[in-house]
Amino acid sequence: xxxxxxxxxxxxxxxxxxxxxxxxxxxxxxxxxxxxxxxxxxxxxxxxxxxxxxxxxxxxxxxxxxxxxxxxxxxxxxxxxxxxxxxxxxxxxxxxxxxxxxxxxxxxxxxxxxxxxxxxxxxxxxxxxxxxxxxxxxxxxxxxxxxxxxxxxxxxxxxxxxxxxxxxxxxxxxxxxxxxxxxxxxxxxxxxxxxxxxxxxxxxxxxxxxxxxxxxxxxxxxxxxxxxxxxxxxxxxxxxxxxxxxxxxxxxxxxxxxxxxxxxxxxxxxxxxxxxxxxxxxxxxxxxxxxxxxxxxxxxxxxxxxxxxxxxxxxxxxxxxxxxxxxxxxxxxxxxxxxxxxxxxxxxxxxxxxxxxxxxxxxxxxxxxxxxxxxxxxxxxxxxxxxxxxxxxxxxxxxxxxxxxxxxxxxxxxxxxxxxxxxxxxxxxxxxxxxxxxxxxxxxxxx
Ligand code: MV4
Numbered sequence: 163x164x165x166x167x168x169x170x171x172x173x174x175x176x177x178x179x180x181x182x183x184x185x186x187x188x189x190x191x192x193x194x195x196x197x198x199x200x201x202x203x204x205x206x207x208x209x210x211x212x213x214x215x216x217x218x219x220x221x222x223x224x225x226x227x228x229x230x231x232x233x234x235x236x237x238x239x240x241x242x243x244x245x246x247x248x249x250x251x252x253x254x255x256x257x258x259x260x261x262x263x264x265x266x267x268x269x270x271x272x273x274x275x276x277x278x279x280x281x282x283x284x285x286x287x288x289x290x291x292x293x294x295x296x297x298x299x300x301x302x303x304x305x306x307x308x309x310x311x312x313x314x315x316x317x318x319x320x321x322x323x324x325x326x327x328x329x330x331x332x333x334x335x336x337x338x339x340x341x342x343x344x345x346x347x348x349x350x351x352x353x354x355x356x357x358x359x360x361x362x363x364x365x366x367x368x369x370x371x372x373x374x375x376x377x378x379x380x381x382x383x384x385x386x387x388x389x390x391x392x393x394x395x396x397x398x399x400x401x402x403x404x405x406x407x408x409x410x411x412x413x414x415x416x417x418x419x420x421x422x423x424x425x426x427x428x429x430x431x432x433x434x435x436x437x438x439x440x441x442x443x444x445x446x447x448x449x450x451x452x453x454x455x456x457x458x459x460x461x462x463x464x465x466x467x468x469x470x471x472x473x474x475x476x477x478x479x480x481x482x483x484x485x486x487x488x489x490x491x492x493x494x495x496x497x498x499x500x501x502x503x504x505x506x507x508x509x510x511x512x513x514x515x516x517x518x519x520x521x522x523x524x525x526x527x528x529x530x531x532x533x534x535x536x537x538x539x540x541x542x543x544x545x546x547x548x549x550x551x552x553x554x555x556x557x558x559x560x561x562x563x564x565x566x567x568x569x570x571x572x573x574x575x576x577x578x579x580x581x582x583x584x585x586x587x588x589x590x591x592x593x594x595x596x597x598x599x600x601x602x603x604x605x606x607x608x609x
Contacts, residue, residue: 163186163188163474163478163480164188164239164263164474164477165188165189165236165238166188166190166191166235166236166237166238167179167183167188167189167190167237167238167239167240167241167265167474168190168191168192168193168228168231168232168235168237168239168240168241169183169190169191169192169193169207169243170193170222170228170240170241170242170243170246170247171241171242171243171244171246171248172194172195172198172203172222172542173201173203173542173543173545173546174531174545174547174548175243175454176192176201176203176243176531177202177203177206177530177531178243178529179241179243180192180203180207181470182471183241183474185468185471186471186474189208189209190207190208190209191207191208191209191210191211191231191232191237192204192207192210192211193210193212193213193221193222193227194210194211194212194213194221195212195213195214195216195217195220195221195222196212196215196216196221197215197216197539197541197542198539199212200537201531202531202532202533202536203531209235211231211234211235213227213228214227217541218246218542223246223247225247225250225252225253225256228247228253229256229257229260232257232260232262233260237262238262239262239263239265239474239477239478240257240262240264240265241265241473241474242264242266242453243453243454244453244454244455244456245543248266248452248453248454249272249275249276249451249452249453250272251269251270251272251273251276252269254267254268263478264477265432265473265474265477266432266433266452266473267377267430267431267432267434268431271428271430271431271452272452275434275449275450275451275452276323276325276452277322277323278320278321278322278323278325278360278449279298279322279358279360280322281450282360282447283297283298284428285436285447285450286447288427288428289420289423289424290420290421290424290436290447291420291444291445291446291447292446292447293362293363293439293446294313294363295313295317295360295361295362295363296309296360296361296362299322299358299359299360300343300359300360300361303339303343306339306340306343306361307336307339309361310333310339310361311336313361313362313363314363315333315335315336316332316333316334316363316364316366317332317339317361317362317364318331318332318333318361318362318363318364319331319332319333319342319343319346319359319360319361320359320360320361320362321346321349321353321354321356321357321359322356322359323350323353323354323355323356323358324350324354325449326397327396327397328353328397329346329349329350329353329354329359330346331343331345331346332364333364346359347359365441365446366441367441367597367598367599368439368440368441368446368597368598369390369392369406369408369439369440369441369596369597369598370390370391370392370394370437370438370439370440371388371390371391371392371406371408371437371438371439371445372388372389372391372435372437372438372455373385373387373388373417373418373421373435373436373438374386374387374388374433374434374435374458374461374469375421375422375425375430375433375434375435375436376425376432376433376434376469376472376476376482377425377426377428377429377430377431377432377434377476378431378476378481378482379431379432379476379477379479379481380481381429382426382481382482383421383423383424383425383426383427383428383430384422384425384482384484384485384486384489385418385419385421385425385486385489386461386465386469386489387404387405387414387418387461387464387465387489387491388406388409388414388418389402389403389404389406389457389461390402390403390404390405390406390407390408391457392596392597392598392600393585393591393596393600393601394598395508395601395602395605396508396602399456399457399499400498400578400581400601401496401497401498401499401585402456402457402460402496402497402499403494403495403496403556403559404460404463404464404494405464405491407593407594407595408594409440413443414491417438417445421436422486424436431476431477432452432473432476432477433453433454433458433469433472433473434450434452434453435450435455436450437449437451439598454469454470454473456499456545456548457497459495459497459529459548459550460495460496460497461495463495463550463552464492464493464494464495464552465489465490465491465492466490466492467483467484472484492554493552493553493554493558493559494552494553494554494556494558494559495550495551495552495553495559496550496551496559496560496563497548497549497550497551498548498549498563498567498578498582499545499578500530500546500548500549500570500572500577500578500579501544501545501546501577501578502538502544502546502575502577503544503576503578504576505576505577505578505580505581506605506608508578510540511544511576511577512539512544512575513538514535514536514537514538514574514575515532515533515534515535515536515537515546515572515573515574516535516573516574517534517572517573517574518532518533518536518571518572518573519569519570519571520547520569521565521566521567521568521569521570522569523562523565523566524562525551525552525553525559526549526550526552526566527549527551527552528547528548528550529547529548529550530546530547530548531546531547532546538575546572546577549563549566549567549570549582551563551566560586560592563582564586564587567579567582567583567586568583588604590604
């Protein structure tokens with residue numbers, strides 16, 4: 163097992179990882195920018211190293227500074243959290259070259275999944291159902307027209323170096339195709355330095371359902387069920403739940419089994435998320451994330467398994483603590499992302515939190531790095547905390563969530579809490595009747 167883990171992140175996830183390390187008796191080092199000197203994770207860690215000025219590129223993304231911090235403190239592993247360097251293959255490779263364990267998959271697995279064309283080709287080869295479309299990159303208009311005619315309109319053009327909604331163009335008919343292909347490719351070249359694009363059938367009203375997987379580092383794979391993350395705004399998840407209100411136990415076991423086997427065959431190590439669009443009872447792979455995700459607590463709530471413990475165990479060569487048959491699903495969990503943002507316009511609202519009171523009681527978890535008197539710096543993302551509620555079933559979970567939202571107080575800044583108070587009173591949400599466009603449509607209606 164590791165002696166000392168360096169946490170290369172900030173905010174609630176740094177605290178989340180720190181807690182897991184403490185439970186496992188592992189010493190902790192955090193790195194931080196000058197803007198985060200007063201952050202909770204810095205106060206709670208055994209050691210801290212200031213690695214640079216506020217901009218991420220000079221601190222949380224500065225690989226050399228982080229490697230230096232490992233060497234100075236004698237850390238034997240790095241947990242990257244999510245965002246920042248968590249899906250940076252070069253970072254994983256550099257750590258390996260310094261004999262420091264990256265708590266995550268190999269640089270090669272990160273690289274494969276970071277290239278969306280390569281990821282899709284790999285998924286298909288491993289038996290994962292994918293969205294119908296081009297076999298690889300499409301460059302030529304004639305070929306694009308042939309593929310689009312074959313799969314049928316509407317189609318979507320995606321950048322291979324994109325992902326998470328960046329660099330996509332929809333063509334409703336053949337008349338839109340030439341411009342869509344041209345602009346998608348030009349924009350991808352400018353944004354990512356890679357102009358490769360591919361074509362897929364455009365699914366009009368899907369849900370976003372993702373499967374939590376783990377590879378144990380010894381060629382075995384397991385799944386921890388799915389999360390429904392359809393409630394999003396501009397590709398930012400707002401509300402995530404597990405299990406998906408749209409799936410039954412057979413569908414869960416089927417897609418979970420396919421994903422677990424794929425992870426085993428890939429020889430993948432650590433946590434991963436296989437993302438699907440789900441429409442008319444069918445799953446279509448879109449991307450794979452090779453990190454721990456923001457919404458992992460809903461999976462922890464329904465399985466009772468600490469996924470960060472599992473990441474650390476696997477990375478240290480100790481394998482998973484569970485086999486597939488030990489993973490049981492219990493009840494329902496919902497996560498609300500509390501952002502320091504205006505709940506209508508979603509413009510960031512940094513500043514000082516004058517009062518912070520979190521709800522409690524059975525089935526309530528709050529993961530947050532803020533406190534009363536904390537000043538939110540303007541340099542980073544606006545997530546200040548997550549409210550995760552568990553119940554024996556979705557109805558109980560929703561009742562408990564409504565009560566927890568009533569208790570939650572964040573004064574001094576604007577937050578997305580009022581949005582959630584609206585959502586828990588909405589009939590479509592109560593019925594689980596929503597797709598990836600529901601939230602944006604609902605917000606547009608209020609204007
Ligand atoms: C799609 C799609 C419809 N059809 N692909 C957006 C994020 C990126 N991960 C993939 N995305 C989409 N891919 C096909 N073939 C619609 C989206 C999409 C979306 C997906 C998940 C959650 C929210 C979304 C919002 C708009 C578009």
